[in-house]
Amino acid sequence: MTIAAIRRNAPLWISIGAGVALWEIAGRMSSAAFMVPFSETLVRLWQLITRGEFIAQFFDSAELFLTGFVLALMVGAPLGMLLARVRALRVGIEPYLMTLYATPMVALIPFILSLMGFGFAPKVLVVFLFSVFPVLYNTVEGARSIKPEMIEVAKSFRSSEWSLWREVMLPYTLPYLMTGVRQAIGRALVGMIAAEFFLSSTGLGQLIMGASQDFDTGGVFASIFVIGLIGVGLTRLGLKIEQHFARWRQ
């Protein structure tokens, strides 16, 4: 690492160090039921990992997240493009899409619970519902911003419907779709935890719930810490994906 890089990253590391120190001190000063110092959180986390509990729960959650998210992408992206191309359909559906995008989907969880019970499918549905609308909404938004002239030029060069899609629609909407993907990653994560809290308790959600019910504050902190790190990692990934595809947006 060069000196310049060290100097550039120094404030970040100092800030992280100060935060950890603050956590440690606050944890030591307050009662163990209230807050647990950083060191104990790590110890507790290590216990959870070595007991194998954590790994199993992690893969449970990952399976749920991926299934719901991929489904949302598979439905949201093509449907969004279709809406973009067929104007009559888009004009008709747009306000409802906006409504659903702005509706807090958590409110549907009790209905899903009483209709579909406690299996895997209802939880996938929750993750799907949380993440499909950002994808759909942004894809439509992107397609709406395609200049009509571009399609007219393509048409006047007698391009076929297929090549119109491949050469104009797809490249143009892709950056917007990726904005949707970034938003959807965050929402899918919330959906995953919500599903694990309120439907059948599994995965990382169950890890927290269990710890909280046992008044195991260390376990709660350890789970929140890990889920927070996963959230940061996924958000970064989403930003990277978005930036990668945003290059030809301008």
Place this chain on the structure above:
Amino acid sequence: MSQAAIATPAPAVRKVPVLMRGALVPRLITGLSILLVWEIVVRAFAPAYVAKPSTVLLAIPTVITDPAFLQALGATVAAVAEGLAITIVAGTAIGLLMGRSTTVDRMIRVYINGFNAMPMIIVLPLFSLWFGYSGAARIGTIIFAAIFAITMNVADGARSVPREYLEVARSFRSGRWRMLIDIVLPSSMPYLLAGFRLAAGRALIGAVVAEFFLSIGGLGYYILYNSRAYHHNEAFVGVLLLAAFGVSFELLVNWCTRRFMPWYRRDEKTS
């Protein structure tokens, strides 16, 4: 002579019925067909208690006159309003500091980003330990869910204040504090509004999730309770109301931006 040509009337303006010109008709048709499909599917395949448009419609008058519902509505609205008020004040203050001071920004950026990336509802078990199963835990969740969106947006806004504004203010010997209030804050208003839109949506989710989790009175708990009692129609009225809140926040922000900040152009709308 070409008299006839002159007499020829100008090509008639294509007459489009008023209703067809706008988007109203396709929208109405889509809306009605969605409702129709929903009604038919539920009638054909689902048990009788499942919400369908006709029964939800019938349930609306009884629900909105039900004191229990009004109380639940009031509790949630009050909590969201209180949480958002705290969020706006605190979030804006922190955001302004972050945007205008590199030291503060370097100190707390990693935490703001980190907390913002967390799925907000994981703090619920912790808050229930800290605050008990009470309204305080709900307010805490609302604030935690909403504040980082505002802070990040205001910080972005404060950072993007045109340099000339600040230079002019400085050459008129304006103090730091005055500059923050009179120049930086108004200039980052559009960002604040964009942050508010995000924050309001998250605050609603936070309130509903907190009520599910903590079983405290409110719209979320009303939905949970009624759907458990197989009163799906009544519960669905609650969902409709939540959707209405979500949409009206969205519309309110759009309207405010257009009405009070005509100088600010939303990025994609310029073409």
